[in-house]
Amino acid sequence: MRNENYVIFKGTKDGITVMFDPEVSFDILCEQLEKKVVEAGKFFDHVKTAMAFKGREFTAAEEETLLKIIAKHATMDITFVKTENNELLELSELLAKEMNPSNLTKFHRGSLRNGQKIEFDGSVVVVGDVNPGAEIKAGGNIIVLGQLKGMAHAGCKGMTEAFVTAIFMAPVQLRIADIITRFPEENKRGPKPPEYAFVQNGQIFVMALS
Numbered sequence: 001m002r003n004e005n006y007v008i009f010k011g012t013k014d015g016i017t018v019m020f021d022p023e024v025s026f027d028i029l030c031e032q033l034e035k036k037v038v039e040a041g042k043f044f045d046h047v048k049t050a051m052a053f054k055g056r057e058f059t060a061a062e063e064e065t066l067l068k069i070i071a072k073h074a075t076m077d078i079t080f081v082k083t084e085n086n087e088l089l090e091l092s093e094l095l096a097k098e099m100n101p102s103n104l105t106k107f108h109r110g111s112l113r114n115g116q117k118i119e120f121d122g123s124v125v126v127v128g129d130v131n132p133g134a135e136i137k138a139g140g141n142i143i144v145l146g147q148l149k150g151m152a153h154a155g156c157k158g159m160t161e162a163f164v165t166a167i168f169m170a171p172v173q174l175r176i177a178d179i180i181t182r183f184p185e186e187n188k189r190g191p192k193p194p195e196y197a198f199v200q201n202g203q204i205f206v207m208a209l210s
Helices: 026-043 060-073 090-095
Strands: 007-012 015-020 048-054 077-082 105-109 117-120 123-127 135-138 142-148 151-154 164-169 173-176 179-181 195-200 203-208
Touching (some): 007 026, 060 105, 060 123, 060 142, 105 117, 142 151, 173 195, 179 203
Parallel strands (some): 015 048, 048 077, 117 135, 123 142, 135 151, 142 164
Antiparallel strands (some): 007 015, 195 203
């Protein structure tokens, strides 16, 4: 019988710590993490918390996979994730920059097709692609764990501190607050690292997450 304690959730004064067995395979950890998040049900829904991964070190790709599993089954607002090697995940570090403490985060699982639109007062996380013709409009930040090829408008109520980030950034149009930019065609081709866009001195800048 398979041990049910390869993944253990513990509540602490700083948030939630997830303990991972250092000996078993990553696939087994993913399987058990998903089972435990599903079993927890609404316990994690709309909870704003910090999260720590303990017990073993993960690669950046593995950390991303674990976060996707959690986002798939819970509407949890994770302010940041701390890993075993004491480094903050870059994407989660950006999430911690929210200027409005009451800002909620909406998680959407699956890709957005042409004609689909998400509009939300807080931040939006999409676990999938945003295809041409799709649109996201958020009062806070926009995070796309996939390709951003549609339209993205972060800080739509005037929040210039908002940002947009994606694993592959190639939007038709990108807006932060009332500032608009379009990506040159040469910036939409070829392999490139994850990027994030932010406002500085009244202009939108795009930088690699590296």
